[in-house]
Amino acid sequence: MNFVLVGVSHKTAPIEVREKLVIPEPKLTEALVTLKSDPCLEEGMILSTCNRVEVLVSASDIPEGIKQVKTFISNFHQLSQDFLQKFLYDFTQVDAVKHIFRVASSLDSMVLGEPQILGQVKTAFSHAQTAGTAGNGLSHLMNKAFFVAKRVRSETGIASSAVSISYAAVELAKKIFNELTGKTVLILGAGKMSELAARHLASSGISHVLVWNRTYQRALDLAEIFRGEAIRPEELFKHLERADIIISSTGANNFILNRADGERIIHRRRNRPMFIIDIAVPRDVDPEINKVNNIFLYDIDDLRNVVDANLKQRQREAQFAEEIVRQEVESFVNSTKATDLAPTIVSLRAHWESIRQQELAKSRNRLGTLTSDQEAAIDNLTQSLLNKLLHGPISELKSLSHTSEGQVHIETIKRILGLKDR
Amino acid sequence: MSLLFLRLAIALYSIGLLHSFLTIVTRKKTLFRVALFGICSGFVTHALSIVFSWIETKHLPVTNYHQALSFFAFVVVLAFLVSYLWYRLDSLSVFVFPLVFILTLAAVLIAPSQTPLPAVLKNLWFYIHIPTIFLGYAAFGIAFAASIMYLIQENELKRKRPQAFYYRLPSLEICDELGYKSLSIGFLLLTIGIAAGALWANKAWESSWEWDPKIIWTFITWLTYAVLIHYRLYAGLRGRRAAFMSILGFVFVLFTFLGTRYLVSSNHPFVER
Numbered sequence: 001m002n003f004v005l006v007g008v009s010h011k012t013a014p015i016e017v018r019e020k021l022v023i024p025e026p027k028l029t030e031a032l033v034t035l036k037s038d039p040c041l042e043e044g045m046i047l048s049t050c051n052r053v054e055v056l057v058s059a060s061d062i063p064e065g066i067k068q069v070k071t072f073i074s075n076f077h078q079l080s081q082d083f084l085q086k087f088l089y090d091f092t093q094v095d096a097v098k099h100i101f102r103v104a105s106s107l108d109s110m111v112l113g114e115p116q117i118l119g120q121v122k123t124a125f126s127h128a129q130t131a132g133t134a135g136n137g138l139s140h141l142m143n144k145a146f147f148v149a150k151r152v153r154s155e156t157g158i159a160s161s162a163v164s165i166s167y168a169a170v171e172l173a174k175k176i177f178n179e180l181t182g183k184t185v186l187i188l189g190a191g192k193m194s195e196l197a198a199r200h201l202a203s204s205g206i207s208h209v210l211v212w213n214r215t216y217q218r219a220l221d222l223a224e225i226f227r228g229e230a231i232r233p234e235e236l237f238k239h240l241e242r243a244d245i246i247i248s249s250t251g252a253n254n255f256i257l258n259r260a261d262g263e264r265i266i267h268r269r270r271n272r273p274m275f276i277i278d279i280a281v282p283r284d285v286d287p288e289i290n291k292v293n294n295i296f297l298y299d300i301d302d303l304r305n306v307v308d309a310n311l312k313q314r315q316r317e318a319q320f321a322e323e324i325v326r327q328e329v330e331s332f333v334n335s336t337k338a339t340d341l342a343p344t345i346v347s348l349r350a351h352w353e354s355i356r357q358q359e360l361a362k363s364r365n366r367l368g369t370l371t372s373d374q375e376a377a378i379d380n381l382t383q384s385l386l387n388k389l390l391h392g393p394i395s396e397l398k399s400l401s402h403t404s405e406g407q408v409h410i411e412t413i414k415r416i417l418g419l420k421d422r
Numbered sequence: 423m424s425l426l427f428l429r430l431a432i433a434l435y436s437i438g439l440l441h442s443f444l445t446i447v448t449r450k451k452t453l454f455r456v457a458l459f460g461i462c463s464g465f466v467t468h469a470l471s472i473v474f475s476w477i478e479t480k481h482l483p484v485t486n487y488h489q490a491l492s493f494f495a496f497v498v499v500l501a502f503l504v505s506y507l508w509y510r511l512d513s514l515s516v517f518v519f520p521l522v523f524i525l526t527l528a529a530v531l532i533a534p535s536q537t538p539l540p541a542v543l544k545n546l547w548f549y550i551h552i553p554t555i556f557l558g559y560a561a562f563g564i565a566f567a568a569s570i571m572y573l574i575q576e577n578e579l580k581r582k583r584p585q586a587f588y589y590r591l592p593s594l595e596i597c598d599e600l601g602y603k604s605l606s607i608g609f610l611l612l613t614i615g616i617a618a619g620a621l622w623a624n625k626a627w628e629s630s631w632e633w634d635p636k637i638i639w640t641f642i643t644w645l646t647y648a649v650l651i652h653y654r655l656y657a658g659l660r661g662r663r664a665a666f667m668s669i670l671g672f673v674f675v676l677f678t679f680l681g682t683r684y685l686v687s688s689n690h691p692f693v694e695r
Contacts, residue, residue: 034644070459079588112658119434157589160589161589172579175575175579175588175593175594176593176594176595177593177595178592178593178595178596179595264624269658270657270658271657271658271659271660271661272658272660273594273595273661290580293661293663294660294662296580298582305582305583306582306584309583309584309585309588313584313589340487340603406610
């Protein structure tokens with residue numbers, strides 16, 4: 001539990017600084033090896049994305065660890081420490097644990113709840129494993145971080161609502177139709193905007209695309225992209241009723257659909273609902289049409305409002321997520337406490353050392369006068385005997401330290417030797 | 423014994439009620455599990471209450487208001503559990519549990535009175551007429567809850583300012599489908615129940631109709647749902663208007679069930695006087 005995390009993120013550094021600190025994937029192994037070459041740093045991993053560069057290590061000495069990581073960053077990028085100081089933050093021990101849990105759970109992301117970060121953290125960890133810089137301590141921590149991220153995702157709604165306009169439109173469509181398979185979308189105006197919106201819908205399972213444009217050839221071209229059907233300019237009203245979803249972005253100056261059209265269409269559709277997305281400015285569809293039963297009209301501002309509401313929703317959900325992180329940090333700290341070996345090893349050594357001293361004192365009188373060389377030789381002999389005897393058991397204990405079995409062994413040793421933690 | 427189990431059931435239902443409100447407020451799924459457990463165990467206790475009451479009276483215990491309300495609440499829970507197995511809609515519970523709770527509470531508050539069942543009513547028709555009508559009413563209860571969910575979600579979508587319900591309620595399509603399916607099942611059961619009642623009355627009294635308020639209101643209810651289904655099939659009536667009609671239909675159900683006792687006097691033979 002002597003983790004140190006040093007880094008920069010979108011919260012502390014502008015893009016001009018972050019881009020200087022990025023460690024590209026091909027250079028990652030080299031960087032990890034350099035990092036671990038410092039004797040104070042026992043384990044290490046590097047997370048480098050466009051929004052953050054963070055170095056997580058376990059260090060034998062914490063203040064020294066922070067210093068060494070900062071030196072590493074400045075040396076690796078050839079940037080002065082004075083310059084970096086303004087942007088770098090550092091977390092140690094429990095705070096470092098909490099920070100990496102929050103990062104993996106996307107609570108520290110620029111877009112709250114965005115899904116990519118967990119994958120990036122996983123990749124960063126597997127790089128460290130491949131480079132051989134991730135040991136038991138780091139593996140234990142990172143596996144817990146992945147578990148926390150999964151819990152946050154499944155138990156809170158932090159990632160459940162759309163935060164881009166195109167996805168908000170798809171999400172709204174699903175709130176109306178439940179699923180989009182088998183539904184028909186009609187594109188009015190074969191421009192870039194409508195093509196983009198249609199692509200999003202098509203990837204969500206829309207099965208039929210109709211395209212209408214003032215120039216028929218453009219309609220044909222776009223229809224071909226979606227393997228859809230082009231509608232002749234004069235035949236629009238004949239086909240309107242077939243559409244479950246209409247995406248409109250024509251260059252028209254007047255409304256091309258008004259309330260009366262809406263009422264007529266919905267009657268012909270036998271009241272099956274219709275979702276109209278008007279992304280044109282000036283608008284193509286009379287807002288009055290939203291008052292017709294079973295027609296839902298959203299213009300570009302409406303979609304923006306939905307995105308804003310979704311972001312607020314994510315912030316509310318983030319509070320539940322923070323609570324989960326808090327619980328899990330606590331449980332992680334407790335689990336490492338349980339297997340913390342240091343006190344046992346210290347008292348184990350002290351126990352044997354005091355026996356050695358006692359025995360040495362007892363025999364000393366019987367040995368008569370000795371030269372200082374001879375005294376040193378006896379001291380060395382007993383010392384190295386003790387070290388040899390203890391080496392096996394202690395390294396075995398260390399390798400078991402992250403298992404529950406390790407805890408059992410520690411207890412047994414303490415009981416047999418009557419040890420108390422110091 | 424029966425009353426004891428009923429009180430236990432309402433205690434368990436109240437846990438379900440509380441937790442389902444919390445589920446909507448906090449959106450933590452773990453709480454819904456607890457709520458569902460409360461409702462399931464309440465359902466078992468409720469079933470025991472009815473079994474004990476059945477043993478005491480030696481017939482299906484629906485012959486006074488205490489028993490009838492308790493039985494009604496029981497079949498509503500049954501209908502909820504069936505639709506939950508089908509659709510897995512957590513949010514449905516929020517609209518069904520209050521109904522279950524109120525019905526059970528009313529049953530607990532009304533003291534049971536012991537009136538023996540007239541011999542004329544003890545036959546097979548009794549076991550066809552009454553359970554089918556009750557089950558039909560329970561299905562209408564689910565359709566009612568689905569219609570409320572539809573109206574709330576439709577309002578969210580029309581207002582374009584999504585709030586809590588937008589995120590927690592299912593899509594319009596699902597609300598509509600659940601509502602229409604429950605309503606169709608309810609209508610079928612009610613029709614069978616009414617037909618059985620008519621045949622039974624014919625046999626028992628050898629005269630067909632006595633137009634008492636209960637029968638009249640049952641017909642009004644039946645007619646409401648018949649009109650709704652007719653327009654759905656022939657004119658595609660759906661959405662907001664259909665939801666309103668389904669809610670109206672359930673108001674008639676409740677009035678037929680409760681109002682005919684307290685607001686207008688009914689001579690319908692199966693209830694206590």
